[in-house]
Amino acid sequence: MPAEAATRAFLGLGGNIGDPAAAMAAALRALDAHDAVSVAAVSSLYRTPPWGVTDQPDFLNAVAAVDTALTARHLLDLCLDVERGLKRIRAQRWGPRIIDIDILLFGNERIEEAGLQVPHPRMGERAFVLAPLAEIAPEVVVDGQTATQRLGGLETGDIVRLPGGGDWWKEEARG
Numbered sequence: 001m002p003a004e005a006a007t008r009a010f011l012g013l014g015g016n017i018g019d020p021a022a023a024m025a026a027a028l029r030a031l032d033a034h035d036a037v038s039v040a041a042v043s044s045l046y047r048t049p050p051w052g053v054t055d056q057p058d059f060l061n062a063v064a065a066v067d068t069a070l071t072a073r074h075l076l077d078l079c080l081d082v083e084r085g086l087k088r089i090r091a092q093r094w095g096p097r098i099i100d101i102d103i104l105l106f107g108n109e110r111i112e113e114a115g116l117q118v119p120h121p122r123m124g125e126r127a128f129v130l131a132p133l134a135e136i137a138p139e140v141v142v143d144g145q146t147a148t149q150r151l152g153g154l155e156t157g158d159i160v161r162l163p164g165g166g167d168w169w170k171e172e173a174r175g
């Protein structure tokens with residue numbers, strides 16, 4: 001993929017049932033295997049308390065930077081295909097899930113379409129998104145402030161960055 005044809009996008013990944021780390025790793029490998037997508041950086045895994053419906057297990061969350069020649073709509077379709085391939089069950093809004101993949105940012109594009117809002121709504125208020133995002137892209141701007149600045153204004157005491165860095169999704173890191 002020629003570098004000039006690529007857009008840098010940020011994806012949020014999360015899950016809280018089954019083996020979310022394995023599901024997220026499989027998802028990132030599937031995305032990276034696509035001809036028009038290259039995974040450029042992945043955050044550590046973070047254990048985060050559930051937002052929304054709070055009576056459910058903690059989540060694992062991560063953020064990935066990808067370079068892609070796809071449009072945002074095609075990247076979303078690919079992410080949904082990958083979710084489906086991992087047998088994600090969409091049972092309850094804001095409830096437990098095997099894996100969720102959200103487009104957080106797509107270059108500097110602002111998109112308001114059915115099923116696709118970019119920047120992702122309310123990402124600037126969610127520490128489970130901003131903590132991993134600030135790890136790999138501290139200067140990226142969200143709602144007029146850097147990810148680091150926005151994160152500084154939020155309560156993060158219950159969020160745990162797991163050891164091991166950003167290679168957890170690679171086959172060799174999983175043994």
Ligand code: GSY
Pocket residue numbers: 013014015048049050051052053059061093094095100128
């Ligand atoms: O929006 C993504 C799904 N989700 C999450 C999540 O990924 N992490 C945490 N901590 N809470 C969440 N609530 C929902 S819904």
